[in-house]
Amino acid sequence: MIQRIEWQAIPRTVGKKSEVKSFRKKGYIPVEVYGKGRENAHAYIYWKLLADRPKGMFLIDLKIEGEKEPRVCILKDIQYNYLGDQPIHIDLYEVTFGVELDVDVPVELVGKPKGLEVGGVLEQHLHTITIRTVPRKIPDRIEVDVSDLDVGDVLHVRDITPPEGVRIMENPDEVIAVVIEPEVTEVTEEEEATEETTE
Numbered sequence: 089m090i091q092r093i094e095w096q097a098i099p100r101t102v103g104k105k106s107e108v109k110s111f112r113k114k115g116y117i118p119v120e121v122y123g124k125g126r127e128n129a130h131a132y133i134y135w136k137l138l139a140d141r142p143k144g145m146f147l148i149d150l151k152i153e154g155e156k157e158p159r160v161c162i163l164k165d166i167q168y169n170y171l172g173d174q175p176i177h178i179d180l181y182e183v184t185f186g187v188e189l190d191v192d193v194p195v196e197l198v199g200k201p202k203g204l205e206v207g208g209v210l211e212q213h214l215h216t217i218t219i220r221t222v223p224r225k226i227p228d229r230i231e232v233d234v235s236d237l238d239v240g241d242v243l244h245v246r247d248i249t250p251p252e253g254v255r256i257m258e259n260p261d262e263v264i265a266v267v268i269e270p271e272v273t274e275v276t277e278e279e280e281a282t283e284e285t286t287e
Contacts, residue, residue, distance in 0.1 A: 090145055090146060090223075090224070090225075090226045090227060090228050091142050091144075091146040091147070091228060092146065092147040092148075093141070093142065093146055093147070093148055093149070094149045094151065094158070095133050095137050095148050095149070095151065096133070096134075096137075096151050096153070097131035097132060097150055097152045097153065098111075098131060098133075098152075098153050099130070099131055099132075099153060099154055100118055100119070100130040100131050101130075102130050111132050112176075115135045115136075116133065116135065117132065117133055117134075117135055117175055117176065117177065117178055118130070118131075118132055118176075118178070119131045119132060119133055119178045119179075120177070120178070120179050121150065121159055121161060121180045121181075121182055122179070122180075122181065122182065123161075123182030123183065123184070125184075126182045129155075129159065129182075131150070131152050133178070135175070138166070138175055141163070142228070143194075143228075144193070144194050144228035144229040145191065145193045145194070145226055145227065145228045146228060147160055147162060147183070147223060147226070148160070148162065148163065150180060159180075159182050160182065160185070160223065161180035161181055161182050161183065162180065162183060162191060162226070163179075164179040164180060164181040165178070166178055166179075184223075186222055187222065187223075188220050188222055189221075189223070190219070191218070191219060191220075191226055192217065192218050192219075193217060193226065193228070193229055193230055194215065194216055194228075194229045195214055195229070196229045196230065196231050196232070197210070197212055197232055197234045197265055198231050198232065198233055198234070198235075199235030199236075200234075200235060201234050201235060201236075201237035201238070201241075201267045202235065202237065202238055203237055203239040203240075203267035204267070206239060206270075207239075207270035208238070208268060208269060208270060209267065209268050209270065210234065210266075210267050211265065211266050211267075212264070212265045213262075213263045213264060213266065214258075214264045214265075217248075217256060217258050217264075218256070218257040218258055219250065219255060219256055220254070220255045220257050221254040221255065222253070225251070225253040227251050227254065230248065230250070232248060232265070234265055234267075237265070237267045238267060239267050239268070239269050240267065240268075240269065241266070242263055242265075242266045243264045243265045243266070244260065244262065244264060245258045245259060245260050245261070245264060246260035246261070247264075248264070
């Protein structure tokens with residue numbers, strides 16, 4: 089079941105760069121809230137709310153000061169500064185309960201592939217997967233068991249069994265993970281000759 093958390097927010101005045109600058113100095117991040125058939129909202133949240141967010145997918149009860157009801161949202165995007173270490177803007181998508189939406193959820197590989205025991209290397213090609221479901225049934229992550237993968241085995245999207253009420257929207261032939269053969273270093277005749285000379 090997807091986790092649901094609460095964020096307190098302060099209304100933001102659109103177009104006032106001085107206000108944004110002032111709030112950023114105090115540790116607040118500008119937030120844009122949008123949704124299908126919904127009026128956009130503009131707000132600020134304190135940076136620690138974002139830093140303390142749960143792993144995986146979660147629903148947010150966004151309580152904007154002055155509004156009677158919270159807006160139920162999902163985290164859609166985080167924009168960072170040029171160094172990539174400070175969030176400078178957040179996009180939230182306001183959901184409607186009972187109405188399906190497409191959302192990207194993390195893919196978590198579980199188990200130890202048996203191919204690792206003979207020197208194979210596990211490569212994960214797909215780290216998120218697009219699903220379609222109603223908000224209450226959004227999983228916080230999609231777990232994929234890779235313990236049966238041997239060297240050369242490939243796990244595709246079609247191999248996943250989604251939770252009840254969830255449809256996977258990715259290409260079924262998309263590769264999620266593969267166990268590749270260990271790299272073998274080939275020694276050329278020239279290198280062998282050099283080694284013999286050195287000895």
